[in-house]
Amino acid sequence: xxxxxxxxxxxxxxxxxxxxxxxxxxxxxxxxxxxxxxxxxxxxxxxxxxxxxxxxxxxxxxxxxxxxxxxxxxxxxxxxxxxxxxxxxxxxxxxxxxxxxxxxxxxxxxxxxxxxxxxxxxxxxxxxxxxxxxxxxxxxxxxxxxxxxxxxxxxxxxxxxxxxxxxxxxxxxxxxxxxxxxxxxxxxxxxxxxxxxxxxxxxxxxxxxxxxxxxxxxxxxxxxxxxxxxxxxxxxxxxxxxxxxxxxxxxxxxxxxxxxxxxxxxxxxxxxxxxxxxxxxxxxxxxxxxxxxxxxxxxxxxxxxxxxxxxxxxxxxxxxxxxxxxxxxxxxxxxxxxxxxxxxxxxxxxxxxxxxxxxxxxxxxxxxxxxxxxxxxxxxxxxxxxxxxxxxxxxxxxxxxxxxxxxxxxxxxxxxxxxxxxxxxxxxxxxxxxxxxxxxxxxxxxxxxxxxxxxxxxxxx
Ligand code: HAM
Numbered sequence: 281x282x283x284x285x286x287x288x289x290x291x292x293x294x295x296x297x298x299x300x301x302x303x304x305x306x307x308x309x310x311x312x313x314x315x316x317x318x319x320x321x322x323x324x325x326x327x328x329x330x331x332x333x334x335x336x337x338x339x340x341x342x343x344x345x346x347x348x349x350x351x352x353x354x355x356x357x358x359x360x361x362x363x364x365x366x367x368x369x370x371x372x373x374x375x376x377x378x379x380x381x382x383x384x385x386x387x388x389x390x391x392x393x394x395x396x397x398x399x400x401x402x403x404x405x406x407x408x409x410x411x412x413x414x415x416x417x418x419x420x421x422x423x424x425x426x427x428x429x430x431x432x433x434x435x436x437x438x439x440x441x442x443x444x445x446x447x448x449x450x451x452x453x454x455x456x457x458x459x460x461x462x463x464x465x466x467x468x469x470x471x472x473x474x475x476x477x478x479x480x481x482x483x484x485x486x487x488x489x490x491x492x493x494x495x496x497x498x499x500x501x502x503x504x505x506x507x508x509x510x511x512x513x514x515x516x517x518x519x520x521x522x523x524x525x526x527x528x529x530x531x532x533x534x535x536x537x538x539x540x541x542x543x544x545x546x547x548x549x550x551x552x553x554x555x556x557x558x559x560x561x562x563x564x565x566x567x568x569x570x571x572x573x574x575x576x577x578x579x580x581x582x583x584x585x586x587x588x589x590x591x592x593x594x595x596x597x598x599x600x601x602x603x604x605x606x607x608x609x610x611x612x613x614x615x616x617x618x619x620x621x622x623x624x625x626x627x628x629x630x631x632x633x634x635x636x637x638x639x640x641x642x643x644x645x646x647x648x649x650x651x652x653x654x655x656x657x658x659x660x661x662x663x664x665x666x667x668x669x670x671x672x673x674x675x676x677x678x679x680x681x682x683x684x685x686x687x688x689x690x691x692x693x694x695x696x697x698x699x700x701x702x703x704x705x706x707x708x709x710x711x712x713x714x715x716x717x718x719x720x721x722x723x724x725x726x727x728x729x730x731x732x733x734x735x736x737x738x739x740x741x
Pocket of ligand 1: 383384385414416421422423424426427430431432594598600617619622623624625
């Protein structure tokens, strides 16, 4: 720079008014401080999640924020946006390539494998909460550091697990009085998905279609074609509407699995929207995938294309099944599924609402079952009683009554309700006083009356 120009520049700087804030010490772009006024909503949110985790038998686990970079490359996926564009990764002083976790699932799977958790009674239900980092373009509801709440189930292939995760997510939001829509799809297994991808590629190859796609999607085509369905760009969305749908390609066992998940959701009375284009942006999923979107009412908008776009971009939660990941990470093959929710987005939805939560009365009721039919019925009773505000506990994964009653004792339950084959036929249930060990046969239809009489001095909630 010529001397004259430097002098002029110095003069200009000297004249400039001092800045009010020293930007050097402002928080980084896309990062957030949580001040006391907002923090109470964080507490409300994490308490609700912690309570649900306890009720559904999930145990808290922690993992480090920093992990090896290749953990995410291998699990989240080398071609995903998270890994290619958004990770905070660097080489540490010892020369190791590391990354701030961009999501919790890979670390949780690593911990499952590293600690030999397949030796524990299965399924293992893990609950996790913590910060994650993604160098995304900051915009409303999108932070570079955000906080996730995670529920994962390892070692359970039954569709009950998938539907129970959706149920927990749904309960979480409805109990915080946030109206949501459950979006659900199945992306099949590696075999039926391959057939679908071939057909999808044929579809996109048809004349003129690829020219409408965004640059990213043109690059994804052939490498990760499924992700074209997930793109939020207008041109890509307009082409997608005519695309073949994966449900038409599911193999028999994937179709059966998906139908069972939906049947359970129907039984639990959870409304959902079958979304044939929901594929999720991470590589490890198979079969069930789902997202929780704010409902139109919460968004204050009609279901137009713009509103849909904003919901997809600001999903409140998402997850699915990932049966191959444990093995891919070096563990014994173990089916798994899970989901995560972003606290910042949840809090921003409940901020204006001051929601008083019901206090825990401390009197636990344990539900025990014998046999498949009883188990199915007791799932529904569990939901019914929980929604009515009783403190319910269960150990549905244990089959023997003895093991279930031991669990009830460990939890300090006041009463156990026991449903076996005989009670099913008679339309009754056994109520066991856990302290005295006495049991009474009561009419199944009168369960809540009996519980209210004993626990609430006859008042019903
Ligand atoms: P995800 O959909 O990438 O899934 O993130 C889960 C949730 O985190 C989203 O639904 C959203 O609420 C929140 N979230 C994501 N990105 C941001 C952001 N930039 N700012 C604020 N909130 C955000 C996963 O991470 C999977 N690990 C979920 C899972 C668990 N799948 C199986 N198990």
